[in-house]
Amino acid sequence: MANSKHAHLRYNILDDCFRNKSYGFEELLKTLNEGVSELYPGEEISERTLRDDIKVFRDNVNGFGAPLPEGQRTYKYSDANFTIAKRPLQNYEQYLVEAAQQLLSRFENHPKYNRLSEALIKFQDEEEQENDAKKILFYDHNEEYKGIKFLKPLYLAIKKKQVLEITFKGFKDEFPKVFEFHPHILKQYNRRWFVYGLNTTMNISEWSIPLDERLVEFDEIEDVEYIGSNIDWDSFFRTMVGVRRNNPSIEKVVLKFYNQREQYFKTKPFIPDFEEFFEDDKQDQVWFETIINPELVQQLLSFGQDIEVLEPEKLKEQMRQQSNTMQGYYNK
Numbered sequence: 204m205a206n207s208k209h210a211h212l213r214y215n216i217l218d219d220c221f222r223n224k225s226y227g228f229e230e231l232l233k234t235l236n237e238g239v240s241e242l243y244p245g246e247e248i249s250e251r252t253l254r255d256d257i258k259v260f261r262d263n264v265n266g267f268g269a270p271l272p273e274g275q276r277t278y279k280y281s282d283a284n285f286t287i288a289k290r291p292l293q294n295y296e297q298y299l300v301e302a303a304q305q306l307l308s309r310f311e312n313h314p315k316y317n318r319l320s321e322a323l324i325k326f327q328d329e330e331e332q333e334n335d336a337k338k339i340l341f342y343d344h345n346e347e348y349k350g351i352k353f354l355k356p357l358y359l360a361i362k363k364k365q366v367l368e369i370t371f372k373g374f375k376d377e378f379p380k381v382f383e384f385h386p387h388i389l390k391q392y393n394r395r396w397f398v399y400g401l402n403t404t405m406n407i408s409e410w411s412i413p414l415d416e417r418l419v420e421f422d423e424i425e426d427v428e429y430i431g432s433n434i435d436w437d438s439f440f441r442t443m444v445g446v447r448r449n450n451p452s453i454e455k456v457v458l459k460f461y462n463q464r465e466q467y468f469k470t471k472p473f474i475p476d477f478e479e480f481f482e483d484d485k486q487d488q489v490w491f492e493t494i495i496n497p498e499l500v501q502q503l504l505s506f507g508q509d510i511e512v513l514e515p516e517k518l519k520e521q522m523r524q525q526s527n528t529m530q531g532y533y534n535k
Contacts, residue, residue, distance in 0.1 A: 209239060209242070209243055209246075210256075212238065212239060212242060213235060213238075213239065213248065213252075213256055214256065214259070214260075214267075214287060215287075216234070216235050216238040216239075217231070217235065217256060217257075217260065218286055218287045218288070220234055220235075220278070221260070221269065221271060221278060221279055221280045222279075222280055222283070222285070222286060224279065225277035225278065225279040226277060226278050226279070227276060227277055227278075228250075228253070228276075228278070231253065231278055232248075232250060232253050235248060235253060236248060241359060241363075242359075257271065257278070260287075261273070267287045267290055268290075269285060269287065270282040270285050349415070349416065350395065350396060350413070350414035350415040350416070350418065351396070351414070353396070353398075353414040353418060353421075354389065354396055354414060356421075357386055357389060357398050357414070357421075358389060360386050360421075360423070361386045361387065361388070361389070361398075364429040364431070365386075365423045365424075365429065366383065366384070366385055366423065366424040366427040366428075366429050367383075367384045367385075367386060367421045367422065367423060367424065368381060368382075368383060368384070368421060368422050368423075368424050369381065369382055369383075369384045369412065369418070369421045370418075370419040370420045370421065371412060371417055371418055371419060372417055372419055373417055374417065379419055382402055382403075382404035382405065383402070383403045383404050383424065383427065384400055384401070384402055384403070384404075384410070384412070384421070385400050385401040385403065385429055385430045385431075385432075386398050386399075386400040387399055387400040387401070387431070387432040387434070387436075388400075388432075388436050390411075390440065390446065392445050392446050392498075393445070393498075395413060395414065395415065396413075396414040397411045397412065397413050397414065397446050398411070398412050398414065399411050399412075399436070400412075400432070401430055401432065403430070408432065408434065409434065409439070409448060411446050411447070441475055441476060442492065442493055442494060443493055443494045443496060443498075443499075444473050444474055444493060444496065444498045444499040444502055445496060445497070445498025445499070445501075446498065447496045447497060447498060448494060448496065449496060450494050450495055450496060451494065452494065453492050453493060453494055454492065454493070454494070454495060454515050454518075455490060455491075455492050455514060455515065456490060456491055456492070456493055456495075456499075456512070456514060456515065456518060457488060457489075457490045457512070457513040457514040458488060458489055458490070458503075458510060458511070458512060458513065459487055459488045459510070459511040459512075459513055460487045460488070460489075460506070460509060460510055460511075461487070461508070461509045461510070461511070462509050463487075464506055464509040464510065465486075465487050465488070465489065468489065468506075469489070473499075473502040474491045474493055476491060476492075477489050477490065477491040478490050478491065488513070490514075495515075495517065495518050495521070499518075500518075500521055500522070500525065503522060504522075504525060
């Protein structure tokens with residue numbers, strides 16, 4: 204087995220290289236060391252380690268069995284559809300996953316590790332499908348979501364405090380827009396990731412960019428000083444639903460539920476801080492303070508006929524307009 208330190212990182216980088224273009228050995232070594240140094244500053248791998256890694260890729264028994272032809276000056280998969288991501292875990296990798304699960308079991312009552320434990324269970328369930336095991340977990344995810352490829356590079360850009368040049372083309376834009384951007388945080392909403400930061404071109408400190416096909420590309424701007432954020436992002440998101448904050452004013456929203464749907468809301472509220480009424484005749488009502496934005500309206504509409512907005516008046520009007528528009532679809 205090749206050098207085990209940061210082996211998984213090296214294998215992922217090499218897999219990406221072999222899938223995308225032909226690399227000479229020296230070019231491959233340089234690209235690999237650049238990737239390693241991003242997460243392990245000051246570290247490099249030797250030519251011997253790279254040669255051992257290539258052997259692991261070609262090994263049909265203890266490696267990945269990759270279609271990597273021998274006797275050529277360049278390295279590239281002969282099968283464009285091959286990727287090690289589709290291969291079952293190797294024995295030592297399965298051991299590491301199981302060891303991690305055993306370690307987490309020591310902290311199973313600690314909420315700090317709940318999400319990591321959930322991720323490991325999902326990962327193990329998907330791996331077992333490779334061995335024709337019965338599927339146990341069915342979870343909500345967006346199989347067509349291609350924006351996930353931007354997540355790690357943007358996460359590293361935030362960690363390394365890099366200034367970026369963003370090329371973005373909205374669905375209605377005829378031409379792409381280019382602007383300077385200082386990334387600060389990443390947020391997931393409705394199975395999609397967004398990056399927030401300072402758009403210095405437009406002088407907006409809470410600019411959000413969806414990680415999807417509208418984000419054409421981004422590159423580091425090396426000679427510009429990174430500007431950090433003094434925004435309390437926890438408070439920023441606790442007073443809103445979703446990601447759009449076009450309206451900064453916070454208002455009190457009062458909702459009335461029908462058919463006991465308030466119980467569903469209370470078990471999975473779309474706003475974290477809500478209050479119940481003490482009066483007996485208002486047990487089917489809740490209230491909270493938030494901004495009025497399109498995501499809030501969408502969440503309210505998801506309750507259909509089982510919800511009524513009592514306050515504020517402008518939100519009632521938006522719901523009324525939505526209802527009238529939908530009614531028009533079915534009165535034709």
